[in-house]
Amino acid sequence: LVSSKMLFVFAFQTGHTTGPSLNNDKLYQFAYSAEVYVDRVKASLQKSAGYRISSGVDVNLLWRNPDNDDDQLIKVMIRDVQVENVNERPAAKNIFKGKSTEKIIGKEYLAALQRPIVLELVRGKVKNFYSYENEPGFTQNIKRGLASLFQLQLHSGAAREVDISGNCNTTYHVRQDQVTKIKALDSCEIENQGFTSHNQILGVTTKATSATIYVLEDSFIKSIKAEENYVFLLNSRRKTGAKIVSKQRLELKSVQAGPGLIAGKQVASVIKTLDSSYVAVTLVAEPAKAECRKCPSLSEHWQSIREYMYPEKLSNAEAARSFLSFIQNIRKATKEEILQIIRSENKELLPQVVDAVTSAQTPESLEAILEFLNFKDASTSTLQERFLYACGFASHPSEMLLQSLTDTFKGDVANEEIRETVVIVMGALIRKLCEREGCKLPAVVEAKRLILNRLEKAKKDDNVRMYLLALKNALLPEAIPVLLKYAESGEGPISNLAATALQRYDPSFLTKEVKETMNRIYHQNRKVHEKTVRTTAAAIILNSNPSYMEVKNILLSIGELSLEMNKYMLSMIQDILHFEMPSSKTIRQVLKDMRAYNYDRFSKTGSSSAYSGYITRGPDVSSTYSLDILYSGSGILRRSNMNIHVFDRNAELHASQVVIEAQGLESIIAATPDEGEENLDSFAGMSAILFDVQLRPVTFFQGYGDLMSKMLSATGDPINVVKGLILLTDHSQEIQLQSGPRASTEFLGGLAIDISGGMEFSLWYRESKTNVKNRVAMFIAGNTEVDSFFIKTGMETTLEVETALDFISTVQFSQYPFLVCMQMDRVESPFRRYVTKYESLPSGRRYTAKRGKAELLAGNEFPLHQENSNMCRKVFGAKSDSSSSWF
DSSP: OOOSOOOOOOBOOTTTOSSOOOOTTEEEEEEEEEEEEEEOTTSOGGGOEEEEEEEEEEEEEEEEOTTOTTEEEEEEEEEEEEEEESSOOOGGGOTTTTOOHHHHHOHHHHHHHTSOEEEEEETTEEEEEEEETTOOHHHHHHHHHHHGGGOOOSSOEEEEEEETTEEEEEEEEEETTEEEEEEEEEEEEOOOOEEOOSSGGGSEEEEEEEEEEEEEETTEEEEEEEEEEEEEEETTOTTSEEEEEEEEEEEEEEEEEOOOOOOOSSHHHHHHHHOTTEEEEOSSOOOOOOOOSSOOOHHHHHHHHGGGGSGGGTTSHHHHHHHHHHHHHHTTSOHHHHHHHHHHSOTTTHHHHHHHHHHHOOHHHHHHHHHHOOTTOGGGHHHHHHHHHHHHTOSSOOHHHHHHHHHHHHSOOSOHHHHHHHHHHHHHHHHHHHHTTOTTSHHHHHHHHHHHHHHHHOOSHHHHHHHHHHHHHHOOGGGHHHHHHHHHHSOHHHHHHHHHHHHTSOGGGOOHHHHHHHHHHHHTSSSOOOHHHHHHHHHHHHTSOOOHHHHHHHHHHTTSSOHHHHHHHHHHHHHHHHTTOTTHHHHHHHTTSTTTSOHHHHTOOOSOEEEEEEEEEOSSOEEEEEEEEEEOTTSOEEEEEEEEEEEOSSOEEEEEEEEEEEESOGGGGTOOOOTTOTTOOOEEEEEEEETTEEOOOEEEEESHHHHHHHHHHOOOOOEEEEEEEEEEEEEEEEEEOTTSOEEEEEEEEEEEEEEEEEEEEETTTTEEEEEEEEEEEEEEEEEEEEEOSSOEEEEEEEEEEEEEEEEEEEEEOSSSSOEEEEEEEEOOEEEEEEEEEEEEOTTSOEEEEEEEEEEEEOOEEOOOOHHHHHHHHHHHHHHHHHHTOOO
């Protein structure tokens, strides 16, 4: 069960005590060792980074309660301390070579470590731990780790025990001469700082075990072995992780004549007689962390990474790496230090500084950025937007952050788009805080009330849209009736927005009332709806455990719809069957009915489509893409929707969605609008969801005049949707090892991202093209470290990848059915990973061992359906033919 060797002997007087008991006038001399290993999860300990502290330990009985043999005081003293490598290592790689223990630990700290402690044992449990006041935390914790070994129960059963790890659930198993103690480390109540990413897929899983084995011989405890294991796994790539192994061993070497007992009836008087400087301190470890020596200031660190943060370099992994290291340093900085950098930087670099300062998520960083930003000044709207989106992507948002945005929204905001973004981001923060059981926090209650009340009173469409976008992020159960009202009764874009907000809810929230409303919208029972709203309603029905009749009615409607909507609905049904989605079983049952499944219904022509496929399928996480394109009957794009989802067995992440919508363009080519869309204004725009956060939509043009102006002046350049640095993985955890040292693990994952989209329209060639470009560079850094004040040992892990994903759709509408070609390409992607194990002394002496691997992941064009491949051959064949002739 445990590989370390620990030996510890007490005389056990059967019938007199329920715990171990020392004999009078004896001195027990032990050999003690505590070892720490840090390495990759499946690596052998023989090559791990780490160290060993070994010493002698003298133990003798000071006092036994004359009225209760189970109550006794014992004195424990550490001596002859040695520090060494945990594994054999050549002299050139041995950081301890030529250094005495006094040089390594420090004269004062060594003296403190060797001062004795006194334990009061009552029925085998440590009731009181006596030591000296104001003793250094790290030496006190080593003693606590040793003292906790003396805690033992000699009968099977569970107990709640207090030791160095905190107040923990402990289980004892006694079998003949062996006692096994299992400590449930996840149950321990101890003050440990830390946080983790909002979404489980982006987070880190921690597994911890602790076991101690005591072996008895002739009513004595002959040996103890104690081992504690911590394993940290990156959920998105479980091959990436770290482990910490802590071992203790205490072994009896001799029993000699020792000092006699101290007379007395009360513990307090005995302690005072022994040494009046002793005080009772808790056995639970106290926080003790060494101050960083020779660490650069925030300003110095910024200067060292500044060159990698220019906008043109943001698609490189080095930008993401620098972003993460900057965040780490900001988290240690004061408000004044942060403001100094913000106020001194130029306009080109300021957006990246704002990304990092906001992502740090400390009270100091929030105060600094709010003091710098002036929302009454419209000229700094770019920085305000970067701040707001960084808030939306916050890994562990605070109530203070939400309250700050609420106050900003209620105040004077000069730029109307920024004001809209503030409330949209408030919705994202509400959801994140509610999912962490913070729905009843005063700031959350206030923000929810503000959004719902103002939506109810809103008169202008722009205001209604703003609050609906906030609800699309918040996903409040109490907002569902409001969204239903707007989905069914709202006009055009408002109805569509409310429907897409409902589509984001988990199917468990979609009640009978929701499904009835969606059925009325799809079948147009009360009013005529745009096809974008109807197809969204159908998707909601088919994704929420539809009944047999619901599916049958949808299938029977195919054939009665407009040509392109017919084709789109057929593609949606075929995609559900192809991808084995939850409703596929019900659809297959309905298709056995020939009235629903016949040639006339399933042979409709058109160019609209819906298709899903896998980007990656792995043992840890998988990712899927879905592409659906809906056209008007005249061949003009109505909606293009690209989604990427990442999921594991327990969680899902909506990594990205880019929707390009257009309407009212039929008049340009003298075509007839579809039913229900006769009076729509000319419009085209793009909406994006990024890492579960709905962003503020972007408008390409609004109205016929704006359309003609932009067509005449069009350059074909894409419009940027989002560009910046995003903190994705953000896991920080402190661990108290039972041998005394403090450990920590930190995983940070940063993304440098650039998403842009464009729509080109040519009357001359009767062709339209939409292009969505995704450029990303990701860097993940993990550091697992044990800090013993006089030595640090740990392991750093890094992963980096740069990639690009392009989605292009080309439509030629000079004939019907018009030609549509969709392409989704991923370029070659460099992927690098490195592992560095290290040991270092405060003097600067350091040992490192680094291993790495770099590879090039092949690019590919994702295989869409066969019909699309055939169409692309025609499109590009037609282009090559036309290019060779003047006429």
